[in-house]
Amino acid sequence: MSLSFIDAQLALVPEISSLIEQRYHLLKLIKLSGPVGRRPLSTMSGCSEREIRTMLESMKEQGTVDISKEGVSITGKGAEILFILHDSIEERSGRRQLAEQLVERLAVRDVHIVEGNSDRSELTKKLLGMHTAKQFRSLINGHKIVAVTGGSTVASIPAFMHNEELSDLLFIAARGGVGEELGLQANMIAASFAETCDASYKAFYYPDTLSEEAHAVFQHEPAAKEMLELYSQTECVIHGVGNAAEMALLRNSREEEKQILTDRQAEGEAFGFYFNRHGEIVHRIRTVGIQMEQLQEVPLVFAVAGGESKAEALLSYLASAPPQTILITDEGAANKMLSLM
Structure with a gap:
């Protein structure tokens, strides 16, 4: 049996392992939050301020922090x-x-798990964003049109996307919409992706409150027809997955709509579609956006969500997700999903 260099070191001095992991974790916190003070680092890491001061002095001497x-x-x-x-x-x-x-x-292409539980730590949500950005940069080569959804987790990704080589991308909202919190709307997030990547974006505003008749007319408007064409050409999708009941509440859904979701046992939501535990679509909101059958043809799909509370929602969506899906989640959701399965 051959040992790697680091394995050999650990066999000789086992205590090095915990020290390496401690410094690694601290470096990751600094990358996500810097410039950051000692006190916030102490709070986030669980180390005392004295321990943080000692580690930072050593890390500064080693040239890993300023x-x-x-x-x-x-x-x-x-x-x-x-x-x-x-x-x-x-x-x-x-x-x-x-x-x-x-x-x-789950029968998906790949799964990546970051440390922590998004339900308890905003830092974990940043880790989800950082890791999604890393995977996106490594796999996006050759793809041009990227559709993104709204939500706080997807909104955390653009901060880690700086890369001049992505200037030929076009970011679009995965579905039209207005009414959500401004910074979490898909249009605003697409613009944020474009800004950090020095790329282009196209906004698409669609009122969720349109009647069925107005919705039918709106689909023939030039802006809607243009977006429908872009959706058919989309080569990458980055999307979140929501809890059905929470999404209905965020959208100020009518009481009768909430009752439908309850009666049909909806657990997860993505792209305005609601899913039961078997992955069946049990309800959808009236909007113009990427359809589930179109998603099956998109070469690169990132599903990004974390937190133990998202486990049921993730399982309901992933039960019928495209096999090319790359799931990026956290330990809280991953462990809960396995226990439920």
């Missing part, structure tokens, strides 16, 4: 170390094995 009056920031060397250590740390954490179990049982 310390200024604005706070602590990661250096280029620190970011490179994070990248190099990622696979090894993930292997030892057990998250990779957990992901492999989910891939097999």
